[in-house]
C-alpha cells in the first residue's frame with residue numbers, strides 16, 4: 001500500500017517548519033505495510049492545491065496524511081473536520097483570501113477519514129500528549145484537508161485522508177520562547193505511531 005505524507009515549507013514569521021523536516025526524514029520508510037511517499041507543499045493557496053491534486057492523481061495513494069505546524073498548540077492534534085472556507089493571513093505569494101469557499105457549491109464540512117480517536121489514544125498511551133481538534137482554522141491547512149477529502153469523496157478508487165497539526169519543535173521555541181514545543185524526535189515518533197494506527 002502507498003501513503004502520501006505531506007508537510008509545508010516555512011510561512012509567516014516561522015523560519016522553519018518542522019513538518020518539512022519530518023516528511024523528509026520519513027520518506028521511503030515502510031510502516032504498517034504502507035510505503036511512504038512524501039511531498040513538501042508550498043504555503044500558497046493556488047499552488048499547493050494544484051500540487052496536491054497532481055500528486056494524488058499520479059501516485060494513487062491508499063491514504064493521505066497531511067502535516068502542518070500549529071505554533072502555540074501544546075498537543076498533537078489530529079483534525080476532525082475541514083470547512084469550506086478560506087480566509088486568513090497572506091500566504092507566501094502575498095494572496096490573502098477573505099471569506100471565500102474552497103470548492104464553490106461543495107459541502108460545508110468534510111470529516112477526516114483517518115482513525116483520529118485511535119491515533120489520539122495510542123499517542124497518549126505512548127506519552128505523547130494528543131487530543132482531537134475540532135477546527136483546522138481557515139488557512140492553508142484547512143484548505144488542503146478540504147481539498148483532499150473532497151477529492152477522496154469524488155474518486156472511484158478512494159483513499160483515506162486527513163490532517164494532523166503539530167506543535168512547534170524545540171528549534172522554533174528557541175526563536176520564540178513563548179511557544180510550547182516538542183522534540184523533533186518525538187514529532188517523528190508521533191507520525192510513525194499515527195501511521196501504525198491506520
Ligand code: PCA
Nearest residue numbers: 008068069139140141142
Ligand atoms: N501550518 C499552517 C499552514 C502551513 C502550516 O504548516 C496552517 O495551520 O494553516
